Amino acid sequence: MKTLTIILTDGPYISEYADMACKIASEALKISQVNIFLYLDAVHIPKAGQKPALFADMGQQFQDLAERGAVVRACVRCASARGYPADEAGICPDYHQGIKISSLYDLAEMLKASDKVIALSR
Amino acid sequence: MRSVFYLLDVAPYGSEKAYGVLNAAAVSIKMDVTLGLYADGAYLALSGQDSKSLAMPNLSDIIYAYPEVRILAHDPSLIERGLMSQSLVERVELADEDIFMEQILAADCFIIL
Numbered sequence: 001m002k003t004l005t006i007i008l009t010d011g012p013y014i015s016e017y018a019d020m021a022c023k024i025a026s027e028a029l030k031i032s033q034v035n036i037f038l039y040l041d042a043v044h045i046p047k048a049g050q051k052p053a054l055f056a057d058m059g060q061q062f063q064d065l066a067e068r069g070a071v072v073r074a075c076v077r078c079a080s081a082r083g084y085p086a087d088e089a090g091i092c093p094d095y096h097q098g099i100k101i102s103s104l105y106d107l108a109e110m111l112k113a114s115d116k117v118i119a120l121s122r
Numbered sequence: 123m124r125s126v127f128y129l130l131d132v133a134p135y136g137s138e139k140a141y142g143v144l145n146a147a148a149v150s151i152k153m154d155v156t157l158g159l160y161a162d163g164a165y166l167a168l169s170g171q172d173s174k175s176l177a178m179p180n181l182s183d184i185i186y187a188y189p190e191v192r193i194l195a196h197d198p199s200l201i202e203r204g205l206m207s208q209s210l211v212e213r214v215e216l217a218d219e220d221i222f223m224e225q226i227l228a229a230d231c232f233i234i235l
Contacts (some may be wrong), residue, residue, distance in 0.1 A: 009142070009235050039140050039235065077145070108149045111123050111231060119233040 004028045005035040005114040007107070008042035009121040012058035017120035019043050022061045024118065029068050036065070037108040038099075039073040043082055046074060046092075046099040061098045064097030071110075073102045125154035127229035130163035134181045140166055140227045143235050153192035156225060160200070165216045167216045175235060178181040182211050189213065 006025060010017045025034045038045055050059045066072045076086060079101045086092045090100035113115060125158055128147050135141040140163070149159045159166050171182045185193055193211070197218045200206050217225065 005231065007235070009139075021226070041139055043194075078142075104145055104149045107146060108152060109128055111150060112153060114123055114231070117123065117231045117233065120235060122233045 001033050002031070002115040003113050004035040004038065005038050005110045007039060007119040007121065009040040009043065011041040011044045012047075012050065012056045012095050013052060013055055014041070015060070015122060017122075018042070018058045018072065019056065021118075021120055022058070023064060025070055026068075029065070029070060032115075032116070033071040034065070035114070036062070036070055036072045036109055037107045038078075039104075039107070040075070041082075043074040043079040043084060043101075046095040047084070048094060048096050050054065062089075063096035063098055066096075067085075072099040073106050073110075075104050076101050077104065079106070098106070110112050123153060123230040124193070125156075125229045126150050126231040126233060127156045127158060127174060127226050129158045129160055129232070129234045130166060131161040131234065133162040134166040134171070136176055136178055139235060140181055141179065141184075144181060145146040145193045146233070146235065148184065148188045151188060154192075155190065156192040156229065158217075158222060158226065159193065159199070160222070161196075161199050162203075164203060165207060166197055167193070167195040167200065167210045168205065169211050179235075185211055185213055194225060195234045200234055 064102035193214045194217045
């Protein structure tokens with residue numbers, strides 16, 4: 001099976017990249033393994049309890065992707081800097097389920113294992 | 123993927139972008155990794171950086187710390203910004219337009235953060 005890795009750096013609503021990534025990942029999951037790495041401000045995306053009035057709840061959408069098998073990881077340095085603590089297993093109480101905080105080295109491992117990489121970043 | 127080309131096209135200080143790209147490049151050294159400095163990213167090539175008053179890491183220190191990361195500065199970007207007379211970090215290689223684009227195309231993976 002082919003592997004797609006998507007890298008995001010924007011927060012959930014400052015651009016449509018999170019939404020685009022969801023749509024790309026959703027299609028890709030039908031035929032591929034999908035990894036998503038949340039870097040820089042993208043670590044805000046999985047925050048639970050978002051209630052955007054005009055947009056889809058990106059955190060919930062990323063949880064849905066994780067439940068369908070996507071591996072979604074957030075950079076620990078970026079998450080820590082923005083107030084998202086994680087336990088030793090990478091579980092963050094502020095995050096939606098299925099999305100873990102991990103080392104940036106996971107990004108390198110994702111890249112090595114990938115057949116295609118898409119970076120959505122401004 | 124066996125090789126990755128990261129592109130930095132924004133100034134090294136004033137946002138987290140350059141720091142983020144450098145860190146991503148640093149963890150990618152099990153692959154052939156190149157960091158291309160393009161447009162305002164070319165300012166990262168300058169030697170003598172001092173970021174103490176910015177409360178940010180000195181990003182040229184990261185360049186020195188990871189010799190496995192090839193640093194390529196886009197020659198035209200340096201010229202357009204009047205930086206060719208400035209001294210550059212020794213590890214930085216200059217690349218004209220053609221070579222710079224060739225290196226992007228040669229990499230398995232191209233990432234702009």
